[in-house]
Amino acid sequence: MDVARDELVIDRAGLGALVRVLVGRGRTVIGPTVRDGAVVLAELTSAEQLPYGWGVELEAGRYRLVRRADGAAFAHSAGPQSWKTFLHPARERLWSADRTADGSVEFRAEEPEAPSYAFLGVRPCDLRAIAIQDRVLTGGRYEDTGYGARRRGAFLIAAECTEPGATCFCVSMGGGPAADAGFDLALTETVDEEGHRFLVRVGSADGAELMAHVPHERAGAGTRESARAAVDGARERMGRSMPPVDLRELMGASLDADRWDDVAARCLTCGNCTMVCPTCFCVTTEEVTDLTGDHTERWQQWDSCFDLDFSYLHEGPVRSSGRARYRQWLTHKLSTWYDQFGSSGCVGCGRCITWCPAGIDITEEADALHTELAARTEGGR
Ligand code: SF4
Ligand code: SF4
Structure with a gap:
């Protein structure tokens, strides 16, 4: 058997062995688990902590755990966190400084915390989001x-999607429930009369080396067909889709749209959508000192284009209205992101829809802008 080229199969015990090998090698394994009424991403010491038998029901502004009879581990779509929680954490100390006895100031750069992570269960949309953050945070002249x-x-x-959520729309953003690149291993979970198992595809030399230490078999035709059918079925069951137009052009032509007032009347400018978004990367820095003023630290923390201070120049914020801030967010995601980073800033994970307290739906807003633009064009406005 050629581990690197053949499709392999492992069972639930094999998945347990895979996690044990990773933990035994000192990896910090992060994966989905049920906590606080949601499937969250957290450190796993055993595959038994995966959300076996749990699924989710999603809608705009709504998330609910539901029991599944099939015992599947990865039959849930994106939860409230993404992998940026670990790769690009919400708060990070950059440096600190102390006043010394002779009155001078001593600076200390912070060594970044870099655990040896293994991410288990990365969705294809999140693989694309990681690739986008790679370009943003390491692709330019100044690396984070x-x-x-x-x-x-x-x-x-990776874990290919077999159960998309009602707020998922990765297919209409050019992605899909299948993982095509950017992984060391890709799992496709399948539960049928032949049992509960995971098709494994190897994506790197490290992945092949790891599989040599995990009990596996070559996948038979039944497993391969069942896995492909599950992923193809997911592609057909996407909960939402973007309007089939050039979104970049749509945003460029919609700067004066009336729809921005409509969405601004509903938007709380809370910034939840940017916090949960796997591609949003904006940060700000702040200095904190102790009461004596002898010790100071500089921290980097997530920021949001929905914050009033985000566009503060001298004299005040440039985007003082909710209309301006929502327009900035959507236009950047779907249009000007291409100018900066060569792709869309949206991978269609649906998190911003699910976790918006006002239930604002990015696909509905894009659709409304498209309808308004079409009406204006027809009316010669
Ligand atoms: S769109 Fe929703 S999540 Fe985003 S800032 Fe507005 S209310 Fe908050
Ligand atoms: S904009 Fe919304 S759907 Fe798109 S990647 Fe961000 S959270 Fe996901």
């Missing part, structure tokens, strides 16, 4: 060194 160190050491195990 903390992100770079964590990302280079990370081992990625």
Whole structure:
């Protein structure tokens, strides 16, 4: 058997062995688990902590765990966190400084924390999101060194989607429920009369080396066909889709649309959509000092284009209205992101829809802008 080229199959015990090998090698294994009424991403010490038998029901502004009879581990779509929680954490100390006895100031650069991560259960949309953050945070002249160190050491195990959520729309963003690149191993879970098992595809030399230490078999035709059918079925069951137009052009032609007032009347400018988005990367920095003023630290933390201070120049914020801030977010995601980074900033994971407290739906907003633009064009406005 050629581990690197053949499709392999492991059972639930094999998945347990895979996690044991990773943990035994000192990897910090992060994967989905049930906590606080949601499937969250957290450190796993055993595959038994995976959300076996749990699924989710999603809608705009709504998330609910549901029991599944098939005992599947990866039959849930994106939860409230994405992998940026670990690769690009919400708060990180950059440096600190102390006043010394002779009155001078001593600076200390912070060594970035870079655990040897193994991410288990990365969805194809999130693989694309990681690739986007790679370009943003390590692709330019100035690398985010903390992100770079964590990302280079990370081992990625994808889980292809077999159960898309009602807020998922990756297919209409050019992705899909299948993982095509960017992983060390890709799993496709299948549960049928032949049993509960995982088709494994190897995506890197590290992945092949790892599988040599995990009990597996070559996948038979039944497993391969069942896995492909599950992923193809997911492609057909996407909960949502973007309007089939050039979104980049749509945004460029919609700067003065009336729809921005409509969405601004509903948007709380809370920034939840940017916090849960796997591609949003904006940060700000703040200095904190102790009461004596002898010790100071600089921290980097996530920021949001929905914050009033985000566009603060001298004299005040440039985008002072909710209309301007929502328009900035959507236009950047779907249009000007191409100018900066060569792709869309949206992978269609649906998190911003699910976790928006006002139930604002990015696909509905794009659709409304498209309808308004079409009406204006027809009316000669
Ligand atoms: S769109 Fe929703 S999640 Fe985003 S800022 Fe507005 S209310 Fe908050
Ligand atoms: S904009 Fe929304 S759907 Fe698109 S990647 Fe971000 S959270 Fe996911």
